[in-house]
Amino acid sequence: MFEVNRRSALKIAAFAVAASSVAPALAADAEVLPSWVDGEAKSRIVDFVAATTTEGGADFVEPADRVAVFDNDGTLWGEQPMYVQLAFVLDRVKQLAPQHPEWQTKEPFKSVLSGDMAGVAASGQKGLVELLAATHAGMSTEEFEKIVSDWTASARHPVSGKPYTAHIFQPMVELIDYLKAKEFKVFIVSGGGVEFMRPWTERVYGIPPENVVGSSIKTKYEPRNGVPAILRLPEIDFIDDGPGKPVGIHKFIGRRPIAAFGNSDGDFEMLEWTTSGPGRRFGLIVHHDDAERENAYDRDSHFGRLARGLDEAPARGWTIVSMKDDWKVIYPK
Amino acid sequence: MFEVNRRSALKIAAFAVAASSVAPALAADAEVLPSWVDGEAKSRIVDFVAATTTEGGADFVEPADRVAVFDNDGTLWGEQPMYVQLAFVLDRVKQLAPQHPEWQTKEPFKSVLSGDMAGVAASGQKGLVELLAATHAGMSTEEFEKIVSDWTASARHPVSGKPYTAHIFQPMVELIDYLKAKEFKVFIVSGGGVEFMRPWTERVYGIPPENVVGSSIKTKYEPRNGVPAILRLPEIDFIDDGPGKPVGIHKFIGRRPIAAFGNSDGDFEMLEWTTSGPGRRFGLIVHHDDAERENAYDRDSHFGRLARGLDEAPARGWTIVSMKDDWKVIYPK
Numbered sequence: 001m002f003e004v005n006r007r008s009a010l011k012i013a014a015f016a017v018a019a020s021s022v023a024p025a026l027a028a029d030a031e032v033l034p035s036w037v038d039g040e041a042k043s044r045i046v047d048f049v050a051a052t053t054t055e056g057g058a059d060f061v062e063p064a065d066r067v068a069v070f071d072n073d074g075t076l077w078g079e080q081p082m083y084v085q086l087a088f089v090l091d092r093v094k095q096l097a098p099q100h101p102e103w104q105t106k107e108p109f110k111s112v113l114s115g116d117m118a119g120v121a122a123s124g125q126k127g128l129v130e131l132l133a134a135t136h137a138g139m140s141t142e143e144f145e146k147i148v149s150d151w152t153a154s155a156r157h158p159v160s161g162k163p164y165t166a167h168i169f170q171p172m173v174e175l176i177d178y179l180k181a182k183e184f185k186v187f188i189v190s191g192g193g194v195e196f197m198r199p200w201t202e203r204v205y206g207i208p209p210e211n212v213v214g215s216s217i218k219t220k221y222e223p224r225n226g227v228p229a230i231l232r233l234p235e236i237d238f239i240d241d242g243p244g245k246p247v248g249i250h251k252f253i254g255r256r257p258i259a260a261f262g263n264s265d266g267d268f269e270m271l272e273w274t275t276s277g278p279g280r281r282f283g284l285i286v287h288h289d290d291a292e293r294e295n296a297y298d299r300d301s302h303f304g305r306l307a308r309g310l311d312e313a314p315a316r317g318w319t320i321v322s323m324k325d326d327w328k329v330i331y332p333k
Numbered sequence: 334m335f336e337v338n339r340r341s342a343l344k345i346a347a348f349a350v351a352a353s354s355v356a357p358a359l360a361a362d363a364e365v366l367p368s369w370v371d372g373e374a375k376s377r378i379v380d381f382v383a384a385t386t387t388e389g390g391a392d393f394v395e396p397a398d399r400v401a402v403f404d405n406d407g408t409l410w411g412e413q414p415m416y417v418q419l420a421f422v423l424d425r426v427k428q429l430a431p432q433h434p435e436w437q438t439k440e441p442f443k444s445v446l447s448g449d450m451a452g453v454a455a456s457g458q459k460g461l462v463e464l465l466a467a468t469h470a471g472m473s474t475e476e477f478e479k480i481v482s483d484w485t486a487s488a489r490h491p492v493s494g495k496p497y498t499a500h501i502f503q504p505m506v507e508l509i510d511y512l513k514a515k516e517f518k519v520f521i522v523s524g525g526g527v528e529f530m531r532p533w534t535e536r537v538y539g540i541p542p543e544n545v546v547g548s549s550i551k552t553k554y555e556p557r558n559g560v561p562a563i564l565r566l567p568e569i570d571f572i573d574d575g576p577g578k579p580v581g582i583h584k585f586i587g588r589r590p591i592a593a594f595g596n597s598d599g600d601f602e603m604l605e606w607t608t609s610g611p612g613r614r615f616g617l618i619v620h621h622d623d624a625e626r627e628n629a630y631d632r633d634s635h636f637g638r639l640a641r642g643l644d645e646a647p648a649r650g651w652t653i654v655s656m657k658d659d660w661k662v663i664y665p666k
Contacts, residue, residue, distance in 0.1 A: 064541060141583055185543065198587045208397060209587030210518065219583060221576040221602055228602075228609045230583050237584075243554040250474055250552060250563050251570075252585060254531045254542030269554055269561075276561045 032178050034328075035171040041284075041326045044319045045175065048282040052258060053182050059280035063183040067257040069249060069270060070176065072190035072197060072214075074263040074304040075286050076205060078167040080295045081158065083303055085196050088151055092135035100134075109134070133234030136193065137217055140229040149199045165204050171327045172261070172286070176205055184259070189213045189249055191241035191266050195232075213252040215240045245270035258282065264304040271309070271318060283318035285309050290324040365511050367661075368504040374617075374659040377652045378508065381615040385591065386515045392613035396516040400590040402582060402603060403509065405523035405530060405547075407596040407637040408619050409538060411500040413628045414491065416636055418529050421484055425468040433467075442467070466567030469526065470550055473562040482532045498537050504660045505594070505619070509538055517592070522546045522582055524574035524599050528565075546585040548573045578603035591615065597637040604642070604651060616651035618642050623657040 036042040051059040052066065073079040093103070093112045103109030108127035111119030120127065136144070157164055176186050188207055190197060194214030201207045218233040240248040246269050249257065259282040260267070260274035271283040288295050288304070298306040313320050323330065369375040384392040385399065406412040426436070426445045436442030441460035444452030453460065469477070490497055509519050521540055523530060527547030534540045551566040573581040579602050582590060592615040593600070593607035604616040621628050621637070631639040646653050656663065 064535065067543075187543075194584075194587070202397065210400075210520075210585070212587060216584065219580050221579040221606065228579070228606050230579055230606075246554040246561070246563055247552050251527075251549060252543070254527070254545065273554065273561050273563075 033171065033174050035174055037326050037328055039326055041319055041321045045178075045282070045284070048259065048280065049179070049182050051280050061258055061279065065255065065258065066179075066182070066184040067187065067253060067255055068179050068184045068259040069187050069189040069213075069253075069257045069261070069274065070172070071262040071264070071267045071270070072188050072192055074288065075261055075267070076168055076172050076176075076188070077164065078157075078169075078294065079303045080288075080297070081303075083192065084164045085192050087155065087158075087164075088148070088196065089131050089135050091151065091155060092147075093131065096134065129236070132217070132236075136195075137232045137234035140224070140231055141195065141219060142229070144195055144232055145199050148196055152200050165200060166331060168204060168332065169286075169323075169327075170329050170332045173205060173332065175261070176207065179259070180206065185211070187211045187213060187249075187253055187257075189240065189245055189270060191215055191239070191244075193217075194240075213240060213248045215244075241266045243269045246273035249273065260284070261286070262309070263288065264306050265308050266304075268309055268312075272316075275316060275318065283313075283316065284321060285313055285318055286321050286323065289322050290327075290330070292324075293330045294323055366504065366507050368507055370659050370661055372659055374652055374654045378511075378615070378617070381592065381613065382512070382515050384613050394591055394612065398588065398591065399512075399515070399517040400520065400586060400588055401512050401517045401592040402520050402522040402546075402586075402590045402594070402607065403505070404595040404597070404600045404603070405521050405525055407621065408594055408600070409501055409505050409509075409521070410497065411490075411502075411627065412636045413621075413630070413634075416525065417497045418525050420488065420491075420497075421481070421529065422464050422468050424484065424488060425480075426464065429467065462569070465550070465569075469528075470565045470567040473557070473564055474528065474552060475562070477528055477565055478532050481529055485533050498533060499664060501537060501665065502619075502656075502660075503662050503665045506538060506665065508594070509540065512592070513539065518544070520544045520546060520582075520586055520590075522573065522578055522603060524548055524572070524577075526550075527573075546573060546581045548577075574599045576602045579606035582606065593617070594619070595642070596621065597639050598641050599637075601642055601645075605649075608649060608651065616646075616649065617654060618646055618651055619654045619656065622655050623660075623663070625657075626663045627656055 032046065033042055051057060052061040054060060070076055073083055077084070090112055093109055097103055097113055100109070103113060108120050108123035108131055111123065112131070152163070152165060155164060156162060157167060160167070179186050186207055188197060188201060188211065190213070192214050194212055194216050197214055198209035198212050201212050202209065216237040218235045218237040219230050220233055222229060222231050238244065238248065245267065249270065256277045257274045258277070258280070260271045261284045262271055263286040275281040275283040285306070287306070288297050290296060297304065298310060310320070365379065366375055384390060385394040387393060403409055406416055410417070423445055426442055430436050430446055433442070436446060441453050441456035441464055444456065445464070485496070485498060488497060489495060490500060493500070512519050519540055521530060521534060521544065523546070525547050527545055527549050530547055531542035531545050534545050535542065549570040551568045551570040552563045553566055555562060555564050571577065571581065578600065582603065589610045590607045591610070591612070593604045594617045595604055596619040608614040608616040618639070620639070620643070621630050623629060630637065631643060643653070
């Protein structure tokens with residue numbers, strides 16, 4: 001069902017572009033962001049886009065400089081009851097366990113296999129790196145891409161029973177399409193692994209692999225049996241989270257965005273870096289306050305903790321989106 | 334003069350796109366790559382592009398997957414008598430010397446200031462890192478961008494007396510425009526510093542900063558006097574050369590290119606990785622064999638050494654371009 005919906009969104013975007021090239025004034029904003037309630041959040045977005053894309057206006061920005069960055073976990077899709085990539089790690093450990101009998105008695109694998117999440121957490125940073133090494137390294141990049149694609153197609157969310165890619169936020173997908181139709185260059189800038197996202201972001205969000213920035217492990221170019229390959233090494237290369245996000249933006253994109261969209265304090269520096277530049281800027285935080293349709297969490301959450309952002313957003317001029325009040329729907333139909 | 338020329342090229346490209354959308358068959362290839370001699374090299378390029386962009390053909394490639402990568406030094410612009418970035422380093426040391434009286438007696442700075450290039454070379458890798466740290470680190474990314482832009486505008490090539498950006502290769506700029514008009518995504522993948530290229534690649538080649546991959550030093554997000562900034566640290570982050578090029582392509586672009594263009598053995602692995610993928614692929618090496626109009630060098634050059642590529646290109650199906658025989662002109666008019 002989502003696929004149909006996605007194509008429809010693309011058609012609307014394509015139509016908007018075609019229409020605006022013929023008669024810009026007719027591309028009415030009543031049709032944009034249909035899943036957003038006509039309130040302050042939507043009107044701030046539309047005002048920002050109008051201001052930065054209207055030629056001759058004081059805040060006009062050339063298309064080349066219209067860079068918008070989106071966090072992924074909790075901003076474009078759900079991150080509860082745990083980050084999707086963590087669910088992938090746990091599943092992979094279970095799948096690989098028969099080849100590793102020693103894991104039955106060795107932490108953090110033992111806790112994973114017995115479903116003891118407190119035990120996994122107790123293994124700390126060291127345990128996490130061991131889990132990453134066991135599940136994300138030791139194969140070629142193309143083999144890993146296939147592993148991720150296969151898992152994404154087969155894995156199901158523990159609560160809804162749907163594929164994780166069904167848990168994307170329809171209003172945010174519309175926002176991506178809207179910005180692209182207005183000649184923004186849209187990037188994902190996520191704390192998640194870049195190679196965990198790239199296999200599906202184009203199909204699901206319309207964001208191609210080259211526009212995905214994320215955390216990464218090191219790789220090495222090395223022919224295997226005479227066939228050129230890039231091997232994944234058990235060593236962290238880059239952590240694209242918190243103060244790492246502006247660094248990742250600079251490293252991969254090479255210019256400061258004019259709009260940033262996040263949901264947790266891991267996005268704080270990305271929003272700060274984006275909105276402290278000269279000219280008109282836009283910062284937005286998705287607030288998970290909808291226990292009925294999605295989840296309600298902020299200051300005390302293990303995943304996607306949001307405290308400083310909530311406190312400082314008003315003074316910084318950032319828009320806080322209430323999922324409960326600002327979104328007509330949460331997921332694609 | 335170059336600016337006018339660049340705009341003309343863009344107009345031609347835009348016209349080609351418009352024309353092809355109305356009547357594809359009329360977008361005659363006689364008009365493409367006008368600075369290329371009608372010979373084997375040009376015809377191989379045109380055949381490859383036709384094969385991969387003709388819908389319904391056996392070798393058709395979707396636009397999303399049409400990734401083309403270009404080396405920069407020696408492929409898109411000159412690299413003699415030394416890499417342009419090295420000229421920048423030497424100039425910066427001279428500019429900064431009054432603030433560093435100790436450099437008068439300390440290597441490798443002493444050799445740079447006395448013009449003793451053999452002495453600079455004798456300082457080896459350690460000396461080079463010291464020179465990089467002194468000239469490329471210790472400032473914000475925005476300050477460095479201004480330093481590069483100012484230098485690029487004022488520096489002159491020691492032989493021609495022209496700006497370095499006048500030493501770009503007109504046939505290669507036409508090739509970039511041709512590929513872009515055919516919906517290729519064109520990236521630079523260079524051993525040079527990414528932040529040394531990004532300030533001018535869009536203006537000079539039409540390649541935006543986010544499509545430039547290169548070597549880099551580490552950076553750190555850190556407000557200075559309360560103003561958010563990204564600081565450049567005196568530490569190598571990534572070397573985008575040789576086997577580092579496939580790694581850089583994977584890291585920054587996230588998919589394997591279908592066409593690669595280089596000129597030295599530092600591009601070998603990039604060409605190998607690109608052309609060993611499935612489906613129709615294209616590899617091309619620019620051979621500097623034109624002592625009269627540019628330079629003639631290959632196996633014994635300090636900059637842009639080319640030996641293995643020359644030896645293996647025929648068996649690998651890579652096209653070798655003779656600057657002397659295949660290019661009508663070298664530089665933009």
